[in-house]
Amino acid sequence: xxxxxxxxxxxxxxxxxxxxxxxxxxxxxxxxxxxxxxxxxxxxxxxxxxxxxxxxxxxxxxxxxxxxxxxxxxxxxxxxxxxxxxxxxxxxxxxxxxxxxxxxxxxxxxxxxxxxxxxxxxxxxxxxxxxxxxxxxxxxxxxxxxxxxxxxxxxxxxxxxxxxxxxxxxxxxxxxxxxxxxxxxxxxxxxxxxxxxxxxxxxxxxxxxxxxxxxxxxxxxxxxxxxxxxxx
Amino acid sequence: xxxxxxxxxxxxxxxxxxxxxxxxxxxxxxxxxxxxxxxxxxxxxxxxxxxxxxxxxxxxxxxxxxxxxxxxxxxxxxxxxxxxxxxxxxxxxxxxxxxxxxxxxxxxxxxxx
Numbered sequence: 508x509x510x511x512x513x514x515x516x517x518x519x520x521x522x523x524x525x526x527x528x529x530x531x532x533x534x535x536x537x538x539x540x541x542x543x544x545x546x547x548x549x550x551x552x553x554x555x556x557x558x559x560x561x562x563x564x565x566x567x568x569x570x571x572x573x574x575x576x577x578x579x580x581x582x583x584x585x586x587x588x589x590x591x592x593x594x595x596x597x598x599x600x601x602x603x604x605x606x607x608x609x610x611x612x613x614x615x616x617x618x619x620x621x622x623x624x625x626x627x628x629x630x631x632x633x634x635x636x637x638x639x640x641x642x643x644x645x646x647x648x649x650x651x652x653x654x655x656x657x658x659x660x661x662x663x664x665x666x667x668x669x670x671x672x673x674x675x676x677x678x679x680x681x682x683x684x685x686x687x688x689x690x691x692x693x694x695x696x697x698x699x700x701x702x703x704x705x706x707x708x709x710x711x712x713x714x715x716x717x718x719x720x721x722x723x724x725x726x727x728x729x730x731x732x733x734x735x736x737x738x739x
Numbered sequence: 740x741x742x743x744x745x746x747x748x749x750x751x752x753x754x755x756x757x758x759x760x761x762x763x764x765x766x767x768x769x770x771x772x773x774x775x776x777x778x779x780x781x782x783x784x785x786x787x788x789x790x791x792x793x794x795x796x797x798x799x800x801x802x803x804x805x806x807x808x809x810x811x812x813x814x815x816x817x818x819x820x821x822x823x824x825x826x827x828x829x830x831x832x833x834x835x836x837x838x839x840x841x842x843x844x845x846x847x848x849x850x851x852x
Contacts, residue, residue, distance in 0.1 A: 527772060531845070541793075601783045724786075725790075
């Protein structure tokens with residue numbers, strides 16, 4: 508009887524400990540925080556703008572000045588939008604920063620490996636060193652692979668597999684644009700960035716609108732308000 | 740002993756409960772544990788963020804915040820942003836070590852069980 512009672516309490520104790528342990532799965536918490544930080548659609552919108560300007564720049568070099576301005580101002584724009592629309596709804600968090608060397612190093616390594624592999628494949632396909640026209644023609648596929656790499660990295664950070672759909676979409680469109688015979692090889696690259704830019708902008712805007720609707724502004728109240736029962 | 744009677748068997752010594760004293764009682768409370776875990780994975784976060792992420796109420800968060808601050812595990816910075824109160828929390832070094840120690844104790848405990 509005694510040992511049965513003991514076992515019963517031990518089971519409850521262990522169950523409580525398991526619940527406590529689940530609360531401290533820091534990887535899941537971190538992934539959720541990253542996932543939530545991407546729900547607002549702001550990153551997609553600004554990436555869409557960047558890609559649109561890139562396509563315009565390649566189509567007309569006169570747009571280079573606007574592109575440079577966009578690159579400089581994009582961080583500021585993101586900060587302003589977040590301060591004005593996002594933080595009043597979600598609160599503010601300063602995420603841990605990864606070591607820049609590691610991130611940049613990783614990006615360059617991936618860029619280099621993918622580029623080298625693609626060049627090698629084209630060399631095998633043509634039986635000779637690829638011409639500049641061939642290289643331009645296959646840039647959409649290369650960009651698609653870059654997007655796939657970026658989305659795979661984000662999948663790891665957020666724990667969300669849905670994000671890989673963007674990578675799949677980018678690769679599929681890239682392949683289609685590379686295989687399709689455009690009049691000029693650069694047209695494929697320009698149209699690819701235009702389409703991806705519009706896609707990101709539209710999806711980002713839909714997410715942003717949905718976010719504003721589903722996340723009302725909340726306000727921190729001070730202790731005096733709390734004690735007075737003023738929780739508005 | 741009587742004839743045909745049952746022999747008296749002594750009850751075996753029950754196994755010892757895992758040593759709960761090993762747990763930091765400041766952290767070993769569900770709401771505070773949740774707060775510590777969230778602050779552990781970020782540089783800093785404000786009150787509203789923690790309310791959204793943990794699901795705790797304002798009063799609950801406020802009282803646990805005070806307890807953690809008294810223990811020296813978090814720093815609390817209060818300021819005004821756009822004329823609205825804003826409270827930012829971050830884990831101190833001792834808070835970080837305490838949380839890591841707590842996790843280690845939990846891990847050892849489950850290995851013993």
